Amino acid sequence: MSEVINKKINVLVVDDSTLMRRVITDLLQKHPSINVVGYAINGKMAIRQVKSLKPDVITLDVEMPLMNGLETLKEINKIRPTPTVMLSSLTKEGTDVTIQALELGAVDFVQKPDSRKFDLNAVEEELVQKVLIASQIVHTKLKEYSQIQIQKKETPLIRTTQKISRVKTVVIGCSTGGPQALKQIIPQLPHDLPAQYLIVQHMPPSFTEMLAQRLDKMSKITVKEAKDYDTLEAGQALLAPGNFHMIMGSQNKVKLTQEPPVWGVRPAVDITLASAAKLFKQDLISVILTGMGSDGSRGVEVVKRLGGYSIAEDQSTCIIYGMPKQVIESGHVDKVLPLHDIVNGIIKAVYS
Secondary structure, eight states: OOOHHOOOOEEEESSSOOHHHHHHHHHHHTTEEEEEEEESHHHHHHHHHHHHHSSSSSESSSSOOSSOOOHHHHHHHHHHOEEEEEEOOOHHHHHHHHHHOOOHHHHHEEEEEOOOOGGGGGHHHHHHHHHHHHTTHHHHHHHHHHHHHHHHHOOOOOOOOOOOSSOOOEEEEEEEEHHHHHHHHHHGSSSTSSSSEEEEEEEOTTTTHHHHHHHHOOOEEEEOOOOOBBBBBTTEEOOTTTTTTTEOOOGGBEEEEEEEEEEEETOOOOHHHHHHHHHGGGEEEEEESSSSTTTTHHHHHHHHHHOOOOEOOOGGOOOBBBHHHHHHHHOOSSSEEEEGGHHHHHHHHOOO
């Protein structure tokens, strides 16, 4: 038993910068549970190292010559899906590639510091924490996700021919693993479903805007990053911008605030859920997807108390079974569903 507890997490560091490889390695090696087992200076070398070293976790630079981070991740998914933390710049290209990498199964990402104020120590805690989280993910679950991407399976949807007199509001909350889950859900929502959507994904500024744009391009409904006083409408989803809480107010307008983080995050699902539940009561549907932590648990309690309906993702499909676990154990969830059944679960709830 002690051998399992003391087993170190073997990490492969992939970055074309000698300086960044050294700094990342030094930061990770400080932690007693982490061992940097090797490095790669480009994607092709990374693939060879994955085959030979079989790391538990990979840190992968987004922007590299020969093969960028996205291309490298695709190849790794084919040969040996491995929990991966992306290291992303704040450039538009870097942001876009990072979002695509998350959709393809990267566990999370860390923003590189501004080159003018080079201080990776500022992100040491975040980097170490995300590597530790990534190490908890079962490799077979990543393989299942990569197979879904390759096969592009679509779940048959319930026919949406029923008519109801009022629009329902759906609040979707997620964190680690969220972009992959959202990609499986949002594009399948019917455009004529009498519902409006609020999405809270734990993510920094600029990345939420890119995520909204990508979801919008692949979906039948409209998806946009929320702006202060935007009006929520049927067939539309508003995504909470990074570093802002999204509150639902009167006349279907959203208000963005920078009040203190909740559970250490901003935006927080709890803030959006509680405000929406008070406004829409029995016409609110909450959906809690994969993610680390407890965000959503307080909000779902308010939803239940005011007559709303709650869905949580089943452990079998969660990349991280944290947020759904907390709301399920609270006893306030009406339905627990695997990811591929959640769209139909939402449709049923809208028409109930």
